[in-house]
Amino acid sequence: MCVFRPLRGTDHEDREPLDIESLIPVFRRLYEACMEAGLPIGCAPDVHVSLVLLPEECESLSTRPFRWHRMKLAVMKRVFAAQFARRLRRRPRA
Numbered sequence: 001m002c003v004f005r006p007l008r009g010t011d012h013e014d015r016e017p018l019d020i021e022s023l024i025p026v027f028r029r030l031y032e033a034c035m036e037a038g039l040p041i042g043c044a045p046d047v048h049v050s051l052v053l054l055p056e057e058c059e060s061l062s063t064r065p066f067r068w069h070r071m072k073l074a075v076m077k078r079v080f081a082a083q084f085a086r087r088l089r090r091r092p093r094a
């Protein structure tokens with residue numbers, strides 16, 4: 001989920017930045033909705049972004065444990081990382 005600050009030259013340049021506290025429920029719901037839907041959040045290896053907040057980065061905003069799904073995600077993450085690494089090793093080098 002991405003919440004951009006108003007930048008000069010954009011349609012929203014004259015608006016105030018959003019209040020961070022008011023966004024906490026939005027980001028909390030983002031994480032909880034992904035977990036409720038069983039989405040494989042955080043499983044793709046080496047995804048690092050600075051413009052958006054990834055669903056897995058919102059985990060600390062939720063008080064719901066989602067223990068089973070979090071355990072499943074931990075296993076999936078290791079499996080996907082191993083598969084990805086194996087594919088990279090098999091790929092011919094240019």
